[in-house]
Amino acid sequence: xxxxxxxxxxxxxxxxxxxxxxxxxxxxxxxxxxxxxxxxxxxxxxxxxxxxxxxxxxxxxxxxxxxxxxxxxxxxxxxxxxxxxxxxxxxxxxxxxxxxxxxxxxxxxxxxxxxxxxxxxxxxxxxxxxxxxxxxxxxxxxxxxxxxxxxxxxxxxxxxxxxxxxxxxxxxxxxxxxxxxxxxxxxxxxxxxxxxxxxxxxxxxxxxxxxxxxxxxxx
Numbered sequence: 063x064x065x066x067x068x069x070x071x072x073x074x075x076x077x078x079x080x081x082x083x084x085x086x087x088x089x090x091x092x093x094x095x096x097x098x099x100x101x102x103x104x105x106x107x108x109x110x111x112x113x114x115x116x117x118x119x120x121x122x123x124x125x126x127x128x129x130x131x132x133x134x135x136x137x138x139x140x141x142x143x144x145x146x147x148x149x150x151x152x153x154x155x156x157x158x159x160x161x162x163x164x165x166x167x168x169x170x171x172x173x174x175x176x177x178x179x180x181x182x183x184x185x186x187x188x189x190x191x192x193x194x195x196x197x198x199x200x201x202x203x204x205x206x207x208x209x210x211x212x213x214x215x216x217x218x219x220x221x222x223x224x225x226x227x228x229x230x231x232x233x234x235x236x237x238x239x240x241x242x243x244x245x246x247x248x249x250x251x252x253x254x255x256x257x258x259x260x261x262x263x264x265x266x267x268x269x270x271x272x273x274x275x276x277x278x279x280x281x
Contacts, residue, residue, distance in 0.1 A: 116172020136185030223277035
């Protein structure tokens with residue numbers, strides 16, 4: 063499923079006559095577009111689409127607006143995909159909008175999406191990984207605090223100019239940098255850059271003139 067507002071990259075690729083994918087793979091095209099806030103056509107159910115960009119630009123959660131069968135307090139259940147997980151901080155994707163020359167802010171998108179989901183007040187969350195859980199609002203607050211703590215830590219690292227790769231090498235992960243497989247390091251670097259973009263957006267960091275490579279410093 064894709065949210066209509068997030069299809070700019072797909073439209074641009076189509077306009078160019080091709081879709082970029084990894085060698086040997088073909089692109090998965092959506093069979094329908096979903097409007098944010100739309101009730102899906104599902105007989106006997108109230109399943110509403112909630113656009114939650116951040117992990118990917120078109121990520122969607124689905125809110126089942128029905129009384130929970132166990133009568134848990136709250137407003138239905140949330141199929142949260144990769145947006146809200148009980149024990150993992152979801153990866154923040156790094157994406158561009160070819161219809162807009164402005165630099166995107168994936169982490170800002172994610173944090174806004176988290177707050178939107180937190181306001182739903184759901185009784186139970188059914189994620190794509192790990193296990194079902196309750197207290198969505200508490201988990202949202204934990205993730206908001208986690209990213210604020212990470213942004214603060216990155217500002218200390220940016221006392222001297224660093225590239226996104228150099229920043230990723232110095233960040234805290236679930237294992238030492240030397241033990242992270244090379245294929246996963248690019249994901250770590252994109253995570254670092256998503257936080258850098260947020261700091262720049264907030265006016266707390268800036269790119270240093272010169273380069274390449276581009277380096278950033280706290281302001």
